[in-house]
Amino acid sequence: MDLLIKGGKVVTATSTFKADVAVTNGKISAIGTNLKPGKKTEVVDAKGKYILPGALDGHTHMAMPFGGTISTDDYFTGTRAAACGGTTTIFNFETQAPGQPMIDLVNEKLELAEKQGPAIDFSLHVGVGDVTTKEMLYGMDKVVDAGITSFKVFMVYDFGVDDGQFYSTLTHASEIGALVGVHAENNDVNKFLVNKYLEEGKVEPWYHYMSKYEAVAGEADERAINLAKMAGAPLYIVHLDNAQGVAAVAKARAEGYPIFAETCPQYLYFTKEVYKNGRKEVGLRPQDFVCSPPMKGKESKDALWEGIKTGVVSTLATDHCPFLQKEKDWGIVQKDGKTPGNFTTIPNGCAGVENMYPFILSEANKGKISFNKAVEIAATNPAKLFGVDYCKGAIEVGLDADIVIYDPKKNVTINNKKNQHGALDHTVWEGVECKGYPCAVYSHGNLVFDGKDFVGKQGAGKFVKQKKFKTKGPQL
Ligand code: DUC
Ligand code: ZN
Numbered sequence: 001m002d003l004l005i006k007g008g009k010v011v012t013a014t015s016t017f018k019a020d021v022a023v024t025n026g027k028i029s030a031i032g033t034n035l036k037p038g039k040k041t042e043v044v045d046a047k048g049k050y051i052l053p054g055a056l057d058g059h060t061h062m063a064m065p066f067g068g069t070i071s072t073d074d075y076f077t078g079t080r081a082a083a084c085g086g087t088t089t090i091f092n093f094e095t096q097a098p099g100q101p102m103i104d105l106v107n108e109k110l111e112l113a114e115k116q117g118p119a120i121d122f123s124l125h126v127g128v129g130d131v132t133t134k135e136m137l138y139g140m141d142k143v144v145d146a147g148i149t150s151f152k153v154f155m156v157y158d159f160g161v162d163d164g165q166f167y168s169t170l171t172h173a174s175e176i177g178a179l180v181g182v183h184a185e186n187n188d189v190n191k192f193l194v195n196k197y198l199e200e201g202k203v204e205p206w207y208h209y210m211s212k213y214e215a216v217a218g219e220a221d222e223r224a225i226n227l228a229k230m231a232g233a234p235l236y237i238v239h240l241d242n243a244q245g246v247a248a249v250a251k252a253r254a255e256g257y258p259i260f261a262e263t264c265p266q267y268l269y270f271t272k273e274v275y276k277n278g279r280k281e282v283g284l285r286p287q288d289f290v291c292s293p294p295m296k297g298k299e300s301k302d303a304l305w306e307g308i309k310t311g312v313v314s315t316l317a318t319d320h321c322p323f324l325q326k327e328k329d330w331g332i333v334q335k336d337g338k339t340p341g342n343f344t345t346i347p348n349g350c351a352g353v354e355n356m357y358p359f360i361l362s363e364a365n366k367g368k369i370s371f372n373k374a375v376e377i378a379a380t381n382p383a384k385l386f387g388v389d390y391c392k393g394a395i396e397v398g399l400d401a402d403i404v405i406y407d408p409k410k411n412v413t414i415n416n417k418k419n420q421h422g423a424l425d426h427t428v429w430e431g432v433e434c435k436g437y438p439c440a441v442y443s444h445g446n447l448v449f450d451g452k453d454f455v456g457k458q459g460a461g462k463f464v465k466q467k468k469f470k471t472k473g474p475q476l
């Protein structure tokens with residue numbers, strides 16, 4: 001036995017109990033009371049603390065080209081930040097270029113990841129950019145053979161799919177044991193509204209929200225669900241943000257369909273008001289919050305919380321996609337330094353990979369949801385949905401020792417300069433108070449966060465293979 005975490009309270013998705021946790025060769029080797037250390041065992045006192053599985057962030061965009069730049073965190077700095085927030089696995093989106101065989105994209109990005117050196121384990125989701133021919137569509141098979149069984153289609157953006165391509169992707173994915181995620185927004189309505197507002201000279205970040213308001217996402221959520229039902233395929237809606245979509249997912253699940261939804265902390269904490277005023281009190285401007293989909297109104301925020309409580313929302317993830325403030329300012333003056341900008345010339349995305357687990361655990365600590373629910377949506381369910389529950393997502397004998405020791409009495413106020421570990425120059429989470437915080441994080445039994453600093457190693461993280469997706473109904 002290499003490590004013995006003694007006297008803490010183990011939290012799983014379904015139960016909470018006092019136990020010691022032993023780690024041998026990077027795996028959880030025993031869970032029980034009064035476990036005895038060996039001569040060389042490191043013993044950690046966890047009295048008064050919770051022992052949780054490391055979170056899995058099923059939605060990140062590290063090193064992603066977007067809006068004329070590349071997201072600020074790469075596979076190292078982004079995973080360093082993740083580790084310091086108790087996330088021990090990420091799933092990074094990589095999107096296929098037109099005409100590019102999907103497997104070439106995968107090989108290229110695995111090479112990039114290896115070069116940048118992730119601090120924790122990772123896998124990929126393949127963003128479907130070209131399924132215009134049978135050959136391109138069947139390119140998914142090689143990706144599944146390589147151990148990646150999750151794909152994502154976009155209903156918006158120039159590289160997005162039309163409904164026919166979406167339907168064929170869903171159909172083929174379900175034949176080969178893969179799960180399709182969707183970024184659901186109505187492209188045509190969005191484009192119409194963008195043009196309308198720009199013609200009217202309405203260029204401020206508020207119109208980013210106005211051109212992607214609740215129903216723009218809600219309609220697309222409903223259509224995506226209909227297409228999945230027609231194709232007889234499972235579906236995963238990423239970053240669900242609106243009440244209409246929550247109702248649609250609830251209905252489909254109640255009817256027995258394998259429809260799953262993810263939401264993100266930003267939709268549970270902020271509202272559309274940030275596009276009017278930013279958060280002046282901590283130096284954040286409206287453009288700093290521009291991400292897609294944008295934050296919605298309070299009714300949607302409340303519906304998402306309710307969806308988490310009732311099991312309609314299955315997972316929490318971040319959509320971590322950081323851009324520097326000078327890039328966010330391209331909404332005022334564009335990259336060339338002279339052309340006036342507008343809400344469409346702001347790179348879309350915000351940071352969050354370090355904040356997801358502390359945020360949801362803090363909400364649990366305040367009594368909004370149970371700790372079990374927080375573990376379920378941030379660790380256990382993403383592990384199941386993305387086919388890595390054979391090694392991750394729970395405190396269980398035989399699984400990787402990706403462990404968070406959580407101190408419910410340690411209060412931390414997010415301060416980008418003082419206590420955050422990514423590469424970004426700001427965070428939308430600035431000044432947010434967390435009641436309770438991770439005080440130690442382990443990846444494969446190795447300490448990666450000591451409660452203050454990153455103490456892991458660049459390059460220690462490895463690619464994790466996903467098994468095939470077989471779930472036929474709404475239960476995982
Ligand atoms: N939304 C974002 O905010 N950033 C990257 C991609 C996306 O869909
Ligand atoms: Zn998206």
Ligand code: ZN
Pocket residue numbers: 059060061093319
């Ligand atoms: Zn995304």
